């Protein structure tokens with residue numbers, strides 16, 4: 001299978017995880033760029049150590065590529081990828097009005113239909129695997145958050161084709177970090193909850209404040225009532241705008 005933009009695609013009927021396959025390939029010297037696409041994953045992996053239910057009908061794909069940028073800017077790839085997914089859904093289903101939830105979830109009406117898992121899988125040169133799971137035909141059951149699927153009779157191949165083209169464009173714009181200010185601006189224009197109230201759970205305590213921006217390393221900037229800014233790098237963050245959206249949808 002070859003996409004119009006020219007990136008080769010290795011297709012698997014069934015595999016443990018396309019991100020794990022990218023890591024194995026990088027260990028044998030593969031530099032990409034290439035896509036790994038699976039109809040089904042037996043060990044799909046998500047953020048925060050969660051598993052990613054990967055039954056046939058949805059898109060499970062990983063883009064493996066090399067960069068010469070330092071590891072300090074590699075975290076920015078998460079935002080590049082989320083924008084590429086946003087572009088993809090906007091192009092294929094313009095009526096769905098997707099929004100991005102920090103750092104890289106893409107949601108429709110407050111429900112998640114896509115997860116992105118970027119990982120550094122090799123060094124010299126740095127190899128990056130961007131894993132994308134997009135609910136095309138169906139949404140999994142029993143998730144700890146609301147989920148949805150694109151539906152509308154889309155074919156997984158069309159979604160991958162569009163994603164490939166958008167990811168190529170966004171990676172060019174990012175330019176290994178030199179264009180991050182443009183990525184940050186576009187990401188902010190599509191982000192949920194920016195300027196609104198957020199609660200971040202940091203170990204045993206909750207931190208309340210306003211989501212005031214995105215730092216160069218991808219951290220969420222939470223500004224407290226005393227004006228003090230805290231950079232949140234990972235973990236659970238609750239957004240008042242998203243909670244209101246989900247309540248409205250119930």
Ligand code: BTN
Pocket residue numbers: 016017018019020041043044045046047048050052059060061062105114115116117131132133134
């Ligand atoms: C998340 O938890 O939001 C990220 C989910 C990422 C899932 C994709 S599916 C393709 C690739 N292979 C994996 O094992 N995970 C990613």
